[in-house]
Structure formats: structure tokens, C-alpha cells
Amino acid sequence: MDPLSNDVKISIQDVTKIFYGKQKEEVVALKNLSLNVRDGEFLVIVGASGCGKTTLLNLVAGFDAPTSGQILLDEKPVTGITPECGMIFQQYALFPWKTVQENVEFGMKMKRMPHRERKERAARFIDIVSLNGFEKSYPHHLSGGMKQRVSIARSLANDPKVMLLDEPFAALDAMTRQVLQEQLVRIYEKHRKTIIFITHSIDEALLLSSRIMVMTARPGRIAQEIVNDLPHPRNADVQLSTRYMELKRTIWDSVQAEVMKSMEIEAD
Ligand SMILES: Nc1ncnc2c1ncn2[C@@H]1O[C@H](COP(=O)(O)OP(=O)(O)O)[C@@H](O)[C@H]1O
Ligand SMILES: [Mg+2]
Numbered sequence: 001m002d003p004l005s006n007d008v009k010i011s012i013q014d015v016t017k018i019f020y021g022k023q024k025e026e027v028v029a030l031k032n033l034s035l036n037v038r039d040g041e042f043l044v045i046v047g048a049s050g051c052g053k054t055t056l057l058n059l060v061a062g063f064d065a066p067t068s069g070q071i072l073l074d075e076k077p078v079t080g081i082t083p084e085c086g087m088i089f090q091q092y093a094l095f096p097w098k099t100v101q102e103n104v105e106f107g108m109k110m111k112r113m114p115h116r117e118r119k120e121r122a123a124r125f126i127d128i129v130s131l132n133g134f135e136k137s138y139p140h141h142l143s144g145g146m147k148q149r150v151s152i153a154r155s156l157a158n159d160p161k162v163m164l165l166d167e168p169f170a171a172l173d174a175m176t177r178q179v180l181q182e183q184l185v186r187i188y189e190k191h192r193k194t195i196i197f198i199t200h201s202i203d204e205a206l207l208l209s210s211r212i213m214v215m216t217a218r219p220g221r222i223a224q225e226i227v228n229d230l231p232h233p234r235n236a237d238v239q240l241s242t243r244y245m246e247l248k249r250t251i252w253d254s255v256q257a258e259v260m261k262s263m264e265i266e267a268d
Helices: 053-061 100-110 115-128 144-157 174-191 202-208 236-240 242-267
Strands: 008-020 026-038 042-046 068-073 085-088 162-166 194-199 211-215 222-227
Touching (some): 008 053, 026 194, 053 162, 144 174, 194 202, 202 242
Parallel strands (some): 042 211, 085 162
Antiparallel strands (some): 008 026, 211 222
């Protein structure tokens, strides 16, 4: 694969996010978090549950605003929902009353892309996620893995500059998950989107990422950063290498320390 560019795509600058709980108490979800994501980078964030991963992604997508600090996308502050960002959630968020084809076409239709171009693009991305033959199916006729492939095709068809994925494969069985991981690696190797991907799985992080961030227990900051130098093209075989084991150990130690801390916070 080509070397990564040095252009900063997303710059998260000293971001703090405070929520107010049921008794109006302050919940500091993120504290003074700074992070740059380079153009074409595949950044994976791992961290204990409740450490602020979803909060961070929501801020990057412009669904919510930081309490202090700022986020820049292409050097411009994110001030609201950014159409340049494609978001993929754990739950598939498809329109149940629309077919696969119509779901994939949705964003392009909103952008008023001409009919013919829209059909062609939809067909191409349905093919990329291997859903040919299911164009006219409705979401309730599809398995979880297929629904998530529709979400991925829909997002790619919109040609977002950035893809934000929040534990997209967490609800899937292990085998479907592996197939989708490999598909996503292929898509990344070919299209080189800038991606931020959240997961609980260290193996998933190692298979997909160019860089891994371990987040601290709440309030979320960066505990450790690991450059993933495993070679491309990647498939499940990469898991047999010595380097893989070394990296896995490093990440595991860091994650384990943070999970222990988060359990202490819960016990308070
Ligand atoms: N809208 C909200 N109101 C109050 N607290 C929230 C809200 N959203 C998230 N939180 C709290 O912020 C912390 C981080 O949440 P979240 O970003 O969802 O964590 P993660 O995705 O890492 O599991 C949690 O303690 C959560 O309860
Ligand atoms: Mg979350």
C-alpha cells in the first residue's frame, strides 16, 4: 500500500465533554483529549465501556458539541452535522420500509444525484459488499451481517471523506464478523478513506488499523498509542505472526490496566 500522507484530516484539540446526570451531577466523559487523524489513516479506538468512545465519535460527526476545545475537519471547525462524515452504528439504522437498493441510494438521492448515476453507483457498492441478488429485499429479510453490509454500502456510495464506525460488528456472530472485517480491510486497501473505528476487540483492532489508541477509564483521554506495522494485504493469517503476538500483548496490558481502573470507578 502507498505510504500514509502527512495531511491532518481530523484534529481533535483539547476536547472536554461534560454531561449532567440524573441528579444534575457532572459526568466528565472526555477530558482534555487531543488527537490528530491523518488523511487515509485507519484509526481504531479501544477502551473500557463507558470511557467516552461514542461521545468522541458523536463530537467528530457533529451530532453534539464539546464543552470546551474544538474539532477541525480539513482545518475547518465542526459546528454541526457534517455530511462529509459517514457514520455506521452497531445497530444498522436502515430504513425498514425501503429495499436494499433504496437504502443504498438514499444519501445520493438527498444530494440530488442524477437517476442513472445513482443506480450505477448503488449497483457498484452493492457488488462490493457481495449483496448482488438482494437489491429488492427489505431489511427484515436479511441477516444481521447482511444488514450491516447494506449500511457499509450506503455509506461508501455517499463517498464520505471520513467514515466513523461505532462497534459496527459487535452484534454479529464470530464468523460473519471475520468476513466483514476482511471485506472492510479490502475496501480500505482500495479506497483509502480516513476511518475512525471503535471496537472492544483487540484482534479486530489489529486486523484493521494503521494506528490504535487505547483510551483511559472515564474521563476519557489517551492512555497509549500503538502504530500497527503489520503488513498489507492483511487477512486472518496475519494473526499467526510473532509481531502480531507482541502487539497484542502490548495492547492487552494497556487495556487491562484501564478496565481495572474503570471497575474501581463503577464500585465508587
Ligand atoms: N447524553 C448523556 N447524558 C449523560 N451522560 C452521558 C450521556 N452520554 C454519555 N454519557 C455518559 O458519558 C460516559 C461515556 O459514555 P460513552 O461515550 O457512551 O462511552 P463508551 O462509548 O466508551 O461506552 C458514560 O459514563 C455515559 O454514561
Ligand atoms: Mg459506545
